[in-house]
Amino acid sequence: MSKLKPASLFVGTVLLLLSCDGLKVPKNIFETSERRKYERSFSGSDTIMANWKRSFSTAVANRLTIPEGASFTVAPDSIGRNAIGYSLDLKKGDQLVIESNVSNPNAKIFIDILAPGSEADQAESSLMANNKFSASIENTGLYKVVIQPEIQFSEHFGLLWYTQPSLAFPVAGKGNRNVQSFWGASRDGGGRSHEGVDIFTPRKTPVVAVTDGLITRTGNQGLGGKQVWQRDGMLGNSYYYAHLDSILTESGRTEKTGDTLGWVGNTGNAAGGPTHLHFGIYTMKGAVDPYPYIRTRPVPQLNLKATVPASKYSKAGTNLRSGPGTQYEVLDVLNEKTSVRILAVTGSWYHIKTQDGREGFVLRDRLES
Numbered sequence: 049m050s051k052l053k054p055a056s057l058f059v060g061t062v063l064l065l066l067s068c069d070g071l072k073v074p075k076n077i078f079e080t081s082e083r084r085k086y087e088r089s090f091s092g093s094d095t096i097m098a099n100w101k102r103s104f105s106t107a108v109a110n111r112l113t114i115p116e117g118a119s120f121t122v123a124p125d126s127i128g129r130n131a132i133g134y135s136l137d138l139k140k141g142d143q144l145v146i147e148s149n150v151s152n153p154n155a156k157i158f159i160d161i162l163a164p165g166s167e168a169d170q171a172e173s174s175l176m177a178n179n180k181f182s183a184s185i186e187n188t189g190l191y192k193v194v195i196q197p198e199i200q201f202s203e204h205f206g207l208l209w210y211t212q213p214s215l216a217f218p219v220a221g222k223g224n225r226n227v228q229s230f231w232g233a234s235r236d237g238g239g240r241s242h243e244g245v246d247i248f249t250p251r252k253t254p255v256v257a258v259t260d261g262l263i264t265r266t267g268n269q270g271l272g273g274k275q276v277w278q279r280d281g282m283l284g285n286s287y288y289y290a291h292l293d294s295i296l297t298e299s300g301r302t303e304k305t306g307d308t309l310g311w312v313g314n315t316g317n318a319a320g321g322p323t324h325l326h327f328g329i330y331t332m333k334g335a336v337d338p339y340p341y342i343r344t345r346p347v348p349q350l351n352l353k354a355t356v357p358a359s360k361y362s363k364a365g366t367n368l369r370s371g372p373g374t375q376y377e378v379l380d381v382l383n384e385k386t387s388v389r390i391l392a393v394t395g396s397w398y399h400i401k402t403q404d405g406r407e408g409f410v411l412r413d414r415l416e417s
Contacts, residue, residue, distance in 0.1 A: 081171075081172075081173040082156075082158060082173045082174055082175045083104075083158050083160060083171075083173040084173070086156065086158070086198065087101070090199070092199065096127055096199055097199070099127060099129055100127075100129075100131075100196070100199050103129045103130065103131040103196065104131045104160070104168075104194060104196055105168060106131070106133075106405065106407075107131040107132060107133030107194045107196070108133055108160075108162065108168045108171070108192060108194055109168075110133055110407045111135075111370050111377075111379060112133065112134050112135065112370055112371065112399070112407060112408070112409070113134060113135045113136070113137075113190075113370055113371045113376065114134040114135075114136060114209065114371060114372065114394075115371070115372075115373075116136070116209070116210055116211055117209070117210045117348045118134075118208075118209050118210075118372070118394055119206065119207070119208045119209075119348065119349075119350060119394060120132075120206065120207040120208075120209075120392045120393065120394045120399075121204060121205070121206050121207075121355070121356055121392060121393045121394075122195070122204065122205050122206070122207055122356070122391070122392045123204065123356035123357075123358065123389075123390050123391055123392060123393075124201065124202040124203055124204055124356075125201075125202070127199065127200075129389075130196070130197070130391050131194055131195070131196035132194070132195050132196075132391050132392055132399065133192055133193065133194040133195075134192070134193060134209075135190050135191065135192050135193075136190070136191050136193060136209065137189075137190055138185045138188070138189065138190075138191050138211065139185065139188045139340040140185055140186060140187050140188045140336060140337070140340060141185065141213070141214055141215070141329075141336070141337070141338070141339075141340035141341035141342075142184075142185040142211040142212075142213075142214065142340050143182060143183070143184055143185070143211060143212045143213065143214040144161075144182065144183045144184075144185060144191075144193075144209075144211055145180070145181070145182050145208075145209075145210055145211065145212055146159060146176070146180070146181045146182075146193070146195070146207060146208065146209050147179060147180050147181075147207070147208040147350055148176060148179045148180075148205050148206060148207050148208075148350075149179060149205055149206045149350055150176075150179055150203060150205045151203060151205075152203065153178070155197065155198065155201055155203070156175055156197070156198035156201075157175065157176040157195065157196075157197050157198075157201075157205075158173060158174070158175060158176075158194075158195070158196045158197070158198070159173070159174050159175070159176055159181045159193065159194075159195060160172065160173045160174075160193070160194040160196075161174075161183060161191060161192070161193050161194075162191065162192040162193075162194075163186075163187065163189070163191060164187065164189030164190055164191065165189075166192075171194070184214050185211075185214075193209075195207060204355060204356060206350055207392075208348060208349075208350040210345075210347065210348050211345065212345065212347070213340070213341055213342050213343055213344060213345070214341050215258035215259055215287075215341045215342050216256065216257070216258045216259065216305050216306060216342070217256075217258070217342050217344060218247065218255060218256060218257075218258050218287075218289060218325060218327045218342060219247050219249055219253055219254070219255060219256070219312065219325055220253065220254040220255075220256050220306075220308070221253070222247060222249050222253070223344040224343055224344050226247045226248055226249050227245050227246070227247050227248075227339065228246060228247075228248050228324075229242060229245065229246035229324075230242070230245055230337075230339060243328050243335040244288065244290075244326050244327050244328030244329075244335070244338055245326075245327055245328075245338055245339050245342075246324045246325070246326050246327075247312075247324055247325045247327060248322055248323070248324040249312050249323065249324065249325070250312070250323060251293055251311065251312060251313055251314075251323040252293055252311040252312065252313075253311065253312040254308045254310075254311065254312075255276075255289050255292060255308065255309050255310045255311065255312055255325055256305075256306050256307060256308055256309065257278060257287075257303040257304065257305055257306060257307045257309055258278075258287055258305065258327075258341070258342065259278075259280050259287070259305050260280065260302070260303070260304050260305055261278045261279050261280040261281070261284070261287070261302070261303065262278065262279050262300070262301075262302050262303075263276060263277070263278055263297050263298060263299055263300065263301045263302070263303060263309075264277045264278065264279050264286070264299060265277040265299055266295050266297065266298055266299055268315065268316075270316065271290075271316050271317040272288070272290030272291060272315075272316045272317075272326065273290065273291050273292070273313070273314075273315025273316025273317070273318065273319070274290075274291070274292040274293070274294065274295055274310065274313065274315045274316070275288065275289060275290040275291075275292065275295075275316075276288075276289040276292065276295060276297060276309045276310060277289075278303065278309070283332065285329055285330065285331050286329070286330040286331075287327070287328070287329055287330075288326070288327065288328040288329070288330065289309055289310065289325060289326075289327060290316065290325070290326040290327075290328070291312075291313055291314055291315050291316050291318040291323075291324060291325060291326050292309075292310040292311060292312065292313050292315060292325075293310070293311040293312060293313025293314075293315065293323070294310055294311050294313070295309070295310045296308055296309060296310050296311070297309045297310065312324065312325050327342070329341060356390050356392065356393050357390055358389070358390070359387065359388065359389050359390065360388055360390060360398075360400075360415040360416060360417060361385050361386065361387055361388065361415065361416050361417070362382045362385065362386045362388050362400065362410060362414055362415055362416075363385060363414050363415070363416060364382070364383060364384050364385050365381065365382070365383065366381070366382040366386075366410050366414040367380075367381055367382075367408075367410070367414075368380040368381070368382065368400075368406060368407070368408025368409070368410060369408055369409045369410070370408065370409070371409060372394045372395065372397035372399075372409045373397070373409075376409070379406075379407075379408050380406055380408060382402070382406075386402055387402070387403060388400040388401065388402055388410075388415070389401045389402075389403075390415075391407075396411060396412045396413075397409045397410070397411060397412070398410050398411075398412060398415060400415075
């Protein structure tokens with residue numbers, strides 16, 4: 049009789065547990081959340097762990113928002129109370145990037161992302177690796193992101209939050225200024241809408257692959273004229289490159305990001321007009337706006353010089369705002385001089401927390417020793 053392989057033995061054991069009366073597979077048997085693994089392995093005080101978890105829950109529940117490209121200095125807190133959580137308005141196709149400058153390469157910095165409409169226990173938890181974290185955004189909406197160092201972490205550190213395109217730009221050497229017709233624009237006198245973007249550039253400018261993927265179809269037909277279709281996985285997105293002057297790839301070939309697929313032209317229903325690439329993205333649910341996927345944007349600098357004081361007092365009449373700027377909503381007013389704990393600093397704005405749990409942003413000149 050052949051021996052069971054380890055994977056088969058494991059599956060068999062699970063099935064056996066399911067078949068036995070009164071026995072159930074533990075809910076978290078397949079748990080991969082870095083946060084949950086850390087909580088289970090923690091051997092210190094239950095009270096400290098309870099405070100650490102409570103800080104996470106508070107950060108999830110707050111009403112704070114930050115803009116793209118925000119840079120923070122985060123205050124140290126050796127007992128893990130300084131989880132910071134902010135909402136960010138992100139678009140399908142964005143690549144969210146968070147960088148830090150933590151000096152200890154072995155320190156655990158937890159990143160938890162809640163998609164729009166998610167509950168706290170549905171957060172996707174990861175660890176920052178080599179001072180960087182990146183995640184592709186699958187749906188447009190307001191995301192909550194929570195950052196929390198491990199317990200006993202006591203270092204000031206910087207955080208930089210920004211987005212990048214999740215795909216390469218499909219025309220070599222070009223960028224946003226060359227996109228002159230956008231998603232949803234009227235076509236055929238209002239008979240249809242534009243399912244893509246048009247990138248205008250001279251004839252024979254190289255059209256390049258936006259990602260690694262299989263060429264599923266090429267040809268010269270219909271509105272798109274000379275065209276290339278690429279897919280990034282068996283059930284992944286399909287990328288449509290149309291109106292080419294000539295095609296330099298073929299069906300069945302795997303192309304890497306940046307490989308040349310053809311030359312920009314004006315074939316199909318673009319004949320006689322200015323040369324351009326029509327670029328579209330098609331998911332399992334249909335066409336989506338490709339611009340957030342390819343929109344080039346600068347990478348801000350992690351420029352952090354501030355040392356965050358442990359605590360301060362707010363002056364009477366201080367507004368607690370939902371974000372770092374006067375354009376953000378006033379969440380509360382601290383009518384009396386109030387002791388506050390400083391969680392983070394961005395520019396001239398401090399993210400503070402009162403002893404009774406109220407959080408918000410205040411201007412630096414509203415705090416005193």
